[in-house]
Amino acid sequence: MGKRKGDPVHGWLVLDKPIGITSTKALSIARRLLNANKAGHAGTLDPLADGVLPLAFGEATKTVPFLVEARKTYRFTVQWGAETTTDDSQGPVTRTSDVRPSFDEIVRALPDFVGRILQTPPVYSAIMVDGERAYDLAREGAEVVLAPRPTHIHWLEIVGTPAPDQSVFEMMCGKGTYVRAFARDIGRVLGCYGHVAALTRLAVGPFERASAISLEMLEKSAKDGAAKRNLLPLATVLDDIPALAVTEQEAAQLRLGRAILARGRVSLREGAADDGEAITGPTVYCRSRSGDPVAIAIFERGELRPTRVFNFSQ
Numbered sequence: 001m002g003k004r005k006g007d008p009v010h011g012w013l014v015l016d017k018p019i020g021i022t023s024t025k026a027l028s029i030a031r032r033l034l035n036a037n038k039a040g041h042a043g044t045l046d047p048l049a050d051g052v053l054p055l056a057f058g059e060a061t062k063t064v065p066f067l068v069e070a071r072k073t074y075r076f077t078v079q080w081g082a083e084t085t086t087d088d089s090q091g092p093v094t095r096t097s098d099v100r101p102s103f104d105e106i107v108r109a110l111p112d113f114v115g116r117i118l119q120t121p122p123v124y125s126a127i128m129v130d131g132e133r134a135y136d137l138a139r140e141g142a143e144v145v146l147a148p149r150p151t152h153i154h155w156l157e158i159v160g161t162p163a164p165d166q167s168v169f170e171m172m173c174g175k176g177t178y179v180r181a182f183a184r185d186i187g188r189v190l191g192c193y194g195h196v197a198a199l200t201r202l203a204v205g206p207f208e209r210a211s212a213i214s215l216e217m218l219e220k221s222a223k224d225g226a227a228k229r230n231l232l233p234l235a236t237v238l239d240d241i242p243a244l245a246v247t248e249q250e251a252a253q254l255r256l257g258r259a260i261l262a263r264g265r266v267s268l269r270e271g272a273a274d275d276g277e278a279i280t281g282p283t284v285y286c287r288s289r290s291g292d293p294v295a296i297a298i299f300e301r302g303e304l305r306p307t308r309v310f311n312f313s314q
Helices: 025-032 060-066 103-113 134-139 180-190 216-221 233-238 248-257 268-269
Strands: 010-015 039-041 052-059 072-080 082-084 093-096 114-117 149-163 166-173 194-204 241-246 279-288 292-302 303-309
Touching: 010 025, 010 060, 010 233, 025 039, 025 052, 025 216, 039 060, 052 060, 052 241, 060 149, 060 233, 072 180, 082 180, 103 149, 103 180, 114 180, 166 180, 180 194, 233 279, 233 292, 241 248, 248 279, 248 292, 248 303, 279 303
Parallel strands: 052 194, 082 194, 241 279
Antiparallel strands: 010 052, 039 052, 072 166, 072 194, 082 093, 114 149, 149 166, 279 292, 292 303
């Protein structure tokens, strides 16, 4: 197997993705500008959408699962009066209505969409159906039926009415929530139909749009040889899990994939649960006493067992 092209670049980049390109394309451009040998993104943004697209490079790709679970915040515009196949402005119209909801009607409808709810994903989504993506089946003209899924909308509010047939909302939601599905569903509840006309992601976990960098600015910094200065430490996404300093000897063991004794670490036992056979506890971020990332580990049977090990020599 040949050596990966590019440099061993490690860390997170908070990109302000522009409208009109896919998340994969945005990642490809950023990877080229940083000359990185390994990269991935956390949470796809449709070409129609702009805003926060967190990009992971090198060893930071091992922390992507922690960000995928993070809350996301969106600002989006719902166009009233039409439902589309894609639940956004990209698809052909399937239903229309002359009804337009009042501000008060919209406000009264919102509580039913807050909290733990069941939501049917859009037919044009990346969900797998019999080994194929739902959107691929839909484009081929196949009938796609997706089951409702539980999701969590933490808060939701209407923040503007730029026109009688448009309303602007802001939403904070958990993993697996589709803004397009909300637009479709509230349009049906209000009897007017609706779809997403514009969407901006304002935040993903600790990453906010105010601190995101555009592709234009990233390209400028690359020309100045300063692109890597925009990277954030991989531990930025691990703030919500316990951190534990380990000795150099323990770090060496963890980096080899070996468990270390967790004796004396009372906080780990306090967060542990008895599953009937073994005491298992929380996920822990292990770092050296100088602050260097070492591993992600879980507490199990009195030991810390590494599940992801960081190797910055790659």
